[in-house]
Amino acid sequence: MTINLTSLNHGFVSLVGAGPGDPDLLTVKGYRVIEQADVVVYDRLVSAEILALASNKAEMIYVGKKLDFHCVPQEQINQLLVDKALQGKRVVRLKGGDSFIFGRGGEELETLAEYNIRFEVVPGITAAAGATAYAGIPLTHRDHAQAVQFITGHVQKDGKEIDWSAAAQSNSTLVFYMGLKQSGYIADKLLTHGLSQEMPCAIIENGTRREQKVYRGNLVDLPNLAKRAQSPALIVVGSVVSLHEKLDWFKSC
Structure with a gap:
């Protein structure tokens, strides 16, 4: 099912897997969703080429993690997605690889579900x-x-x-x-x-x-x-x- 994000009156979150590194491995649907985003919340391993697909009006928020250092704690990331969605924003949560394979995407969606925020999952190449x-x-x-x-x-x-x-x-x-x-x-x-x-x-x-x-x-x-x-x-x-x-x-x- 394809969701027309422009028709939504309330906030919506797209959980997007950016793939393993080569920007050409991003899916077509991932490309389209990123272009339409009002807010992009992205991780460390997302390439600059993929980030450049976002509108120059989009708010870009870095929440990257690396070994033994978390720029933003996971609980704050979860709440950030909620807050932006409740503001009526079209939010893309952009992760390297696939969001459901060691990406903690399920945890983030659980939080959105608790607030009855609509979301979709755009798989990526793990x-x-x-x-x-x-x-x-x-x-x-x-x-x-x-x-x-x-x-x-x-x-x-x-x-x-x-x-x-x-x-x-x-x-x-x-x-x-x-x-x-x-x-x-x-x-x-x-x-x-x-x-x-x-x-x-x-x-x-x-x-x-x-x-x-x-x-x-x-x-x-x-x-x-x-x-x-x-x-x-x-x-x-x-x-x-x-x-x-x-x-x-x-x-x-």
């Missing part, structure tokens, strides 16, 4: 799909992996641990978001629960951007690879990583 595709690493492959797991490298809100045994023993590609700082811990847990030291792994830095870098090695090498990489970065563990050199199309573009 980093795991975009960065691996640009690195020539298929997430699934009949000869390598029949499943994929997206895992956060951050400590869970309730303190629960990842099921490391299930992760290590599954025939899956493992993709860790926000795991650079925890790379040593991730490697240790996977090795302890039975994953081979020789299991291929990669760290993709600045995935899909012109400055993308791929650091490739084996699982036992992961902590050393992480010392070379910088955020934003994605960790991929699985035999599909062995296809990187053969399928690395982006490097030659």
Whole structure:
């Protein structure tokens, strides 16, 4: 369903995933919604090219987060969206990747729902799909992996641990978001629960951007690879990583 935002008399919020970095990966619907916004509330990883799509009359509000530092606490972001919508504004909440995959988009929409504020969700290409595709690493492959797991490298809100045994023993590609700082811990847990030291792994830095870098090695090498990489970065563990050199199309573009 397409909503005509110009016909709304009350505030409306569009939760938009901006994609993993390459501005050309923004969806057509995301483009249209950003152009119509009165207010754009955006995160750190949204590219300047995508921000430039907004009207020069739009209010641009930065609420970016990075490791160990939150420019604006999440509760204040939630309230900001509410306040702007209640002022009758067309609000775009713009996030990198996809807003529903480790983006806290669900939490923000829960707050809007409590205030009976109308909203829509415009999906984006998540980093795991975009960065691996640009690195020539298929997430699934009949000869390598029949499943994929997206895992956060951050400590869970309730303190629960990842099921490391299930992760290590599954025939899956493992993709860790926000795991650079925890790379040593991730490697240790996977090795302890039975994953081979020789299991291929990669760290993709600045995935899909012109400055993308791929650091490739084996699982036992992961902590050393992480010392070379910088955020934003994605960790991929699985035999599909062995296809990187053969399928690395982006490097030659």
